[in-house]
């Protein structure tokens with residue numbers, strides 16, 4: 001009996017693993033198809049154009065829940081079988097382009113933005129559909145195109161891998177884990193020991209927050225030593241421009257602390273051939289700032305006293321699709337119209353509050369909830385103000401990591417949302 005009981009669980013594990021792989025292996029190869037698009041328009045129009053397609057070895061995204069979405073995002077990719085239109089893979093995202101559309105500049109000029117998405121390479125021809133939605137969660141533009149995996153013009157990239165990268169934390173095979181990959185921005189080759197220290201500091205900041213703390217074995221962390229010609233990053237409002245690996249800069253959309261790169265093709269060129277799924281760009285500067293875009297990347301200054309909370313806050317955006325719980329007047333036009341429930345799990349307009357944290361509300365909670373000034377991070381309610389608007393948008397707690405840098409934790413609603421997305425990436429339905 002001892003033998004049997006010893007062997008049986010091992011067999012069970014094997015059976016689970018092979019069942020796990022089948023859904024993926026039926027339709028996809030262990031390769032990554034990179035789809036480059038141009039999104040263009042202004043405050044009223046959106047256009048989507050296919051730019052280029054590339055292929056690289058290995059697929060490091062999710063291998064479970066392939067045909068379902070946990071969060072809607074501001075845009076979606078859907079891969080369907082060309083014969084029976086069955087959905088094979090779905091993915092959601094947000095873009096800087098759509099954020100830009102609500103700036104004043106977008107009322108004056110049409111612009112084009114690079115966007116890059118990774119999907120598993122299909123075994124047979126498929127249709128790929130990209131949709132972009134507006135602030136009312138309505139589809140504003142759509143592009144469907146066919147992808148034949150035997151197309152000779154899909155460019156192979158990343159296979160002759162001479163670039164410098166390494167695992168900083170490896171908890172298991174990249175196929176089973178969530179791969180979070182750090183990219184160096186504004187570090188010269190001689191500064192890569194500093195970059196590695198900065199990565200370890202950022203990892204420590206993330207995994208010291210729940211629920212990452214208790215689920216940290218679901219993640220791998222990788223560092224890509226992408227060298228820059230100059231040290232530091234561009235800060236236009238100080239007149240500083242630097243030649244860096246990703247051509248990032250502060251002052252995105254003329255907001256001083258908003259640090260991003262619009263050069264997504266270059267970013268993904270740097271990453272080609274490396275196990276990556278979620279991207280963290282660390283900038284070699286002490287100037288305060290950062291940015292995070294859902295399922296695109298997060299970027300943060302590495303040497304500011306607020307670096308740790310900023311990295312974790314932006315990871316809340318880029319990894320978990322959390323919204324900003326803070327508000328002020330008024331960089332954006334209305335991001336969250338009163339007649340539309342936001343898709344982000346930590347804000348509500350009360351249009352469809354049942355789908356949010358209503359089940360976590362203590363009985364007899366008043367809506368809107370009057371801030372008590374006590375239990376700032378844990379007392380769940382429906383507090384008015386959030387998503388850049390002081391009126392009409394409600395957040396779950398008085399203070400949260402998604403609201404202020406001083407908050408030591410994610411609020412219980414954000415924590416649950418992150419836990420759900422980790423399970424979505426790593427567990428069967």
Ligand SMILES: [Zn+2]
Nearest residue numbers: 400402411414
């Ligand atoms: Zn929160």
